[in-house]
Amino acid sequence: MADDGAAILEARDLACLRGDRAVFAGLSFALAPGEALLLTGANGAGKSTLLRMLAGLLPPTEGAVLWRGNDISDDAAAHARRMRYLSHQDALKPALTVTENLEFFARLQGGAVGPALAALALAPLADLPARVLSSGQKRRLALARLALAPVPLWLLDEPTTGVDAASVERLRPLLAAHRAAGGVVVAATHIPLPLDDARDLRL
Template sequence: MEAALFTAQDLACWRAERLVFAEISFTLAPGEALLLTGANGAGKSSLLRVLAGLLPAAEGKLLWNNEDALADRVTHGARLRYLGHQDALKPALSAAENLGFYARLHGGDVPAALEALDLLPLADLPARVLSSGQKRRLALARLALAPCGLWLLDEPTVGLDTASVARLGPLLAAHRARGGMVIAATHLPLPLPDARELRL
């Protein structure tokens, strides 16, 4: 088994004077996946935001390769992709243009990313006319653009039909095969075989 690359040590988070979670610890090695489960309001989304460096932890540490993961927030941001509840799309831009903007920042093959989520037939349509499921697939297609070490996914299958969830499987598998790690908050089964579970 490979050594841990990403480590959380005794994380705690307060939101609006309420303790959301405390004493959260885990390790992830290259290729591993972790599912965050629990009731609504248990802190899954807050934990993902702490892991992304978007929300400060009240206590605890995050380590990347045994060093402070947040010592350089720009570097930390570059080694992860965070997909929150919002799809973060420009409504007036086409599906291809939305991905093209992202590809200019991170690199990657836009047609291949569209194909990975079965979006090539919709490439020239403005995002505003896409269904909620199509918008979610377009947001997920950003993950296919450029490799990085860690994917943080908040309810990635919201609005997706069964076929779309199945298409997500090869994308997740390819990322893990390259040594990528996945942490996903979910209420539904995800195509992440051998994933460990952390219940909040």
């Protein structure tokens, strides 16, 4: 993931309508390699909606999302390969162990399971089925997917919901390494994240 200083992710005049109500309109920003953007605001302000647009999962009512100048809708498969989207749902398979869940995603996305387990302190839980984990442990397992194969774009929807302060702090080196390699982070959050010099967008 090379850092050439030019904007790689751009939101251009985005608008979202729900019925007759505009959730947001005329929303624009651009992020260069290594930058982070925090989405803040009240519930219902459109933070999750905006993340889904950036992920290519929801078409904007108006405007476009661009990657290196190209509309992401022109090649949805390529955009899916360049990002990790962490939603409110942990997307785990309850019957599989912690290790098996990560192995499943590693087969799809590449990467090594061992370092991902270590990054979120999941090694002691490696052989437990996901169904017996606490909500915080499940969230940590979902976050561990970020430590698999590197991709240039992380889209995170309330990534620290249900996790303790120590687990939030474990994200610091992950986020820092991702950005140092030229990766971009866009995160919706109600609580502070360990993202130095992040820009803020209040919806």
